[in-house]
Amino acid sequence: MIRSVISGGKLVRTVCDDPREEFDIIVAGGGTAGAIAALAAASRGMRTLVLEKSCACGGIGTGGLVSNYYYGIRHGTHTEIDESVRERERNSGYLVRPNCFSPELKKIELEQRILRAGGVIRFEAVADAVLMRDDSAVGGLSWHEADGPHSARCRYVIDATADAQIVFLAGGAFRFGRDSDGLAQTYTLNYSRLRNGGRQINYGDGGYVNPSDSGEVTDEILHQSALLLKERFTPEDRIDFLSDHFCVREGRRIVGEANLTLHDVIHGVKIPEAVAWERSNCDTHNLDLGFEDDTMMLWCVAAMQWGRVLHIPVPRGALIPKGLHGILVAGRMLAVDHDLSQAVRMKDCMQFTGEAAAVMASLAVRMRRDVRDVPYERIAAELAWQDFSGENEKILLKHQHEIVEGLRSPSPGRAIWSAYRRGESGYLEPLLRESGAVRAHAAFALALLRHPDCLGVLRELAERRDATLAETPRNEPHRQEYGAIAAYLLGFLHDKTSVGILSGILRERRSATYAVNAWNALTRIGEDAPELRPVIGEVLEASALADSPPLFIRCFGSDRPLGILNRMRILTAAKLDRWGIPHGIHAVLDRTELTAVEKGIRKRCGR
Amino acid sequence: MKVYEKIIFGATCYGIGAAWNAGPDTLILEPGIHPGGEFADAFDPGSAWNGPLQTGEARWFRACLEKRNALRNGAFHLPALIPLLSSMILENGIGIRLGQTVTSAIPENGVLRIRTAAPEGELEYLAFSYLDTLSVEHAAIRKKSFHAAISSDTDALPQAEGFQRGAFPGEGYFKMPLETSCTYPDARLRLENFWRTRPAELAAWTVTGSAMRFAVKLEKTARRIAPNHLCVFSGNYENPAAAFDAGVAGKEAS
Numbered sequence: 001m002i003r004s005v006i007s008g009g010k011l012v013r014t015v016c017d018d019p020r021e022e023f024d025i026i027v028a029g030g031g032t033a034g035a036i037a038a039l040a041a042a043s044r045g046m047r048t049l050v051l052e053k054s055c056a057c058g059g060i061g062t063g064g065l066v067s068n069y070y071y072g073i074r075h076g077t078h079t080e081i082d083e084s085v086r087e088r089e090r091n092s093g094y095l096v097r098p099n100c101f102s103p104e105l106k107k108i109e110l111e112q113r114i115l116r117a118g119g120v121i122r123f124e125a126v127a128d129a130v131l132m133r134d135d136s137a138v139g140g141l142s143w144h145e146a147d148g149p150h151s152a153r154c155r156y157v158i159d160a161t162a163d164a165q166i167v168f169l170a171g172g173a174f175r176f177g178r179d180s181d182g183l184a185q186t187y188t189l190n191y192s193r194l195r196n197g198g199r200q201i202n203y204g205d206g207g208y209v210n211p212s213d214s215g216e217v218t219d220e221i222l223h224q225s226a227l228l229l230k231e232r233f234t235p236e237d238r239i240d241f242l243s244d245h246f247c248v249r250e251g252r253r254i255v256g257e258a259n260l261t262l263h264d265v266i267h268g269v270k271i272p273e274a275v276a277w278e279r280s281n282c283d284t285h286n287l288d289l290g291f292e293d294d295t296m297m298l299w300c301v302a303a304m305q306w307g308r309v310l311h312i313p314v315p316r317g318a319l320i321p322k323g324l325h326g327i328l329v330a331g332r333m334l335a336v337d338h339d340l341s342q343a344v345r346m347k348d349c350m351q352f353t354g355e356a357a358a359v360m361a362s363l364a365v366r367m368r369r370d371v372r373d374v375p376y377e378r379i380a381a382e383l384a385w386q387d388f389s390g391e392n393e394k395i396l397l398k399h400q401h402e403i404v405e406g407l408r409s410p411s412p413g414r415a416i417w418s419a420y421r422r423g424e425s426g427y428l429e430p431l432l433r434e435s436g437a438v439r440a441h442a443a444f445a446l447a448l449l450r451h452p453d454c455l456g457v458l459r460e461l462a463e464r465r466d467a468t469l470a471e472t473p474r475n476e477p478h479r480q481e482y483g484a485i486a487a488y489l490l491g492f493l494h495d496k497t498s499v500g501i502l503s504g505i506l507r508e509r510r511s512a513t514y515a516v517n518a519w520n521a522l523t524r525i526g527e528d529a530p531e532l533r534p535v536i537g538e539v540l541e542a543s544a545l546a547d548s549p550p551l552f553i554r555c556f557g558s559d560r561p562l563g564i565l566n567r568m569r570i571l572t573a574a575k576l577d578r579w580g581i582p583h584g585i586h587a588v589l590d591r592t593e594l595t596a597v598e599k600g601i602r603k604r605c606g607r
Numbered sequence: 608m609k610v611y612e613k614i615i616f617g618a619t620c621y622g623i624g625a626a627w628n629a630g631p632d633t634l635i636l637e638p639g640i641h642p643g644g645e646f647a648d649a650f651d652p653g654s655a656w657n658g659p660l661q662t663g664e665a666r667w668f669r670a671c672l673e674k675r676n677a678l679r680n681g682a683f684h685l686p687a688l689i690p691l692l693s694s695m696i697l698e699n700g701i702g703i704r705l706g707q708t709v710t711s712a713i714p715e716n717g718v719l720r721i722r723t724a725a726p727e728g729e730l731e732y733l734a735f736s737y738l739d740t741l742s743v744e745h746a747a748i749r750k751k752s753f754h755a756a757i758s759s760d761t762d763a764l765p766q767a768e769g770f771q772r773g774a775f776p777g778e779g780y781f782k783m784p785l786e787t788s789c790t791y792p793d794a795r796l797r798l799e800n801f802w803r804t805r806p807a808e809l810a811a812w813t814v815t816g817s818a819m820r821f822a823v824k825l826e827k828t829a830r831r832i833a834p835n836h837l838c839v840f841s842g843n844y845e846n847p848a849a850a851f852d853a854g855v856a857g858k859e860a861s
């Protein structure tokens with residue numbers, strides 16, 4: 001066999017002996033998805049091994065203290081497990097928080113079921129290399145335990161490490177983060193605490209991190225942990241314990257045989273061969289939304305759909321790493337884009353992807369075929385979920401008069417999106433001449449349609465920093481003032497006339513939202529219009545060099561201030577370098593103590 | 608490739624102590640995410656906190672905990688340990704990488720080639736010496752137990768074997784002794800069964816969480832593998848301050 005690792009950043013493959021031990025399926029990572037995958041595989045008679053680097057099953061869902069469900073579809077083996085956990089909780093004397101299951105008892109339920117089904121569990125076992133039969137066929141794993149190295153052969157590996165660690169070690173392709181600055185979703189250092197007489201879990205966000213960079217991970221964890229040090233600990237407000245799982249929302253995402261995007265989901269594209277369904281809003285925690293891509297900005301900000309619950313089919317190809325055989329993934333590293341990974345990560349769905357991967361792998365083993373050649377009907381028959389196709393399209397308002405009515409209301413999001421999807425503009429244009437918020441709403445809808453008539457209203461809104469906030473079902477902190485939305489849309493439409501307005505916004509730093517949107521808009525306009533680059537470049541540089549007013553966002557759920565000035569400096573410097581405009585930002589950055597995350601961005605920008 | 612003076616496996620209290628005065632050519636590699644995990648993750652609040660400490664650094668460390676109200680009359684608020692050690696590491700500029708498991712330490716031309724399994728894949732380091740403060744050889748285990756953090760609105764924790772108070776009312780730990788071959792699933796099941804049928808005087812106490820690793824004591828605290836490869840098991844010390852003290856002093860306690 002061939003031992004495959006990434007060593008010192010390079011793919012290294014060396015010939016090695018065949019291991020003696022053999023399984024049908026090895027699951028790497030016995031977390032949220034992996035534990036269910038192991039149970040589902042063992043229950044189907046597969047000789048199953050699960051390797052888990054911590055000392056318990058359930059991952060973030062147990063050890064990480066995420067013991068509630070956010071939306072999702074209650075369906076599959078895990079719902080039976082949760083019912084058994086409820087039974088176990090009765091008279092157990094274990095802590096059960098409101099609307100949560102007991103993570104401790106779920107650990108027990110999971111491992112006992114896997115063991116009863118004949119599965120083998122190795123705890124404190126770190127999968128560290130992949131055994132390959134040839135260049136592309138995975139045929140086993142090697143791992144490290146306290147007593148040294150181990151390895152085993154298998155027919156299928158299910159990578160459930162949350163970070164696609166096995167696909168990565170096998171040389172598979174993956175993606176990470178968003179395009180603008182390469183950052184993924186924010187993380188949280190979860191802990192259990194006593195406060196106001198009750199025991200709660202802290203889910204407040206800590207900031208950004210690349211979980212596959214141990215330098216960044218170390219820096220963030222130590223700083224976050226140090227923040228919990230108190231001048232004086234008190235009995236009333238205290239921590240019980242810190243989770244031993246670093247709770248990360250997004251890591252590596254595989255490049256799959258099918259790659260799902262938010263764009264497709266919200267545009268009603270038919271997605272064939274679903275093996276699981278997610279039901280969630282696009283739950284981005286990133287409050288510097290101007291660094292997200294257009295799909296996200298248009299959906300969450302301009303059309304105010306952050307809180308909209310979507311039904312998202314996960315196609316079988318999203319579990320199959322492109323170009324590799326004998327391996328599937330389950331959990332939050334599915335082949336979805338960064339936008340959609342903010343929805344397709346909730347526990348119900350993640351557990352179900354574990355079951356789906358086990359069904360797919362078991363059928364492939366039994367039929368002695370590549371999983372791509374297993375008839376889809378066989379897979380679907382074993383999973384038997386309800387079909388939610390067409391559900392998302394129900395939000396669309398069908399008639400013009402409904403749309404106009406929506407645009408006249410203080411909660412225009414649905415109408416804006418419907419108008420855009422409908423694709424006509426004639427009936428919207430007269431609304432621009434009316435008074436009140438309807439003008440803004442019509443302008444937003446027309447902007448999505450890339451209709452130039454909206455520019456006048458957008459400029460006006462941006463110029464006067466219009467502070468209106470639309471009503472949305474959850475009135476979330478992602479809502480942006482109309483002036484800020486307009487600033488973003490002026491860039492989306494490459495409006496050269498608005499350079500002066502946008503420069504003013506960037507200079508004044510009214511808020512991080514305004515500044516990021518204006519920065520985004522100006523750089524786009526500059527991309528499109530080389531003749532404006534000297535003017536724009538000057539504004540960008542001046543803004544990057546100014547130390548005050550401070551520029552920070554508040555982390556979702558924690559209110560922790562997160563400085564973004566250095567990030568904007570790094571991105572501005574990279575942009576000006578590309579435009580060939582000399583500037584003094586690198587000199588400032590060289591003198592600044594950057595966080596590991598900021599250093600990572602700078603490195604990705606070529607420094 | 609940089610050759611480190613010393614690589615320490617484990618951000619344990621002993622390991623941090625050993626790195627304390629060592630300067631930038633020392634690096635700690637820690638497989639988990641918690642400094643002091645041999646106590647904090649094992650839910651082991653330690654004992655004999657008032658024992659003598661050899662080094663000023665360790666006395667300062669203990670005084671820090673007292674000043675912050677985390678160590679009161681020998682009872683320890685264990686969750687204070689990770690934040691304190693984290694801030695000590697940052698303030699002292701100790702070189703450290705979390706999330707890296709050392710998989711081998713092989714002598715090579717007068718240095719040691721140390722390999723880790725890391726999120727980045729396999730990483731290699733060179734060092735003149737290697738100090739392992741974490742690894743547990745199964746055969747060397749003398750005592751093993753599985754602990755739970757327990758809590759209550761009352762403060763009536765029985766003075767019985769296996770129960771230990773934290774620093775605050777309603778904060779406690781239950782230590783369940785095990786035979787050395789006991790697995791995690793067995794340990795958790797036993798804890799569950801014990802707690803379900805616990806004695807009446809414990810009725811007001813709930814299990815808040817179970818340990819994230821076994822608490823173990825080894826036959827020997829220190830073992831020399833080679834002149835430049837030493838194992839000192841930090842979990843063998845009575846409490847975090849004693850382990851830190853020994854690390855700072857470079858003492859290989861037995």
Ligand SMILES: Cc1cc2nc3c(=O)[nH]c(=O)nc-3n(C[C@H](O)[C@H](O)[C@H](O)COP(=O)(O)OP(=O)(O)OC[C@H]3O[C@@H](n4cnc5c(N)ncnc54)[C@H](O)[C@@H]3O)c2cc1C
Pocket residue numbers: 028029030031032033034051052053054058059060061066068069070071072125126127128160161162165187188190203247248249330331332333345346347348350
């Ligand atoms: C802070 C936070 C709050 C959340 N809140 C909610 C919520 O309220 N409701 C909801 O439904 N969802 C929530 N989510 C989302 C959800 O919890 C996660 O997306 C989901 O649990 C991820 O499942 P997973 O199986 O991919 O990863 P995990 O559960 O993390 O499992 C991965 C497992 O792999 C193991 N592992 C990794 N590498 C190796 C290796 N090399 N060898 C062996 N084992 C390895 C890990 O130890 C871990 O156990 C939240 C997520 C976060 C981060």
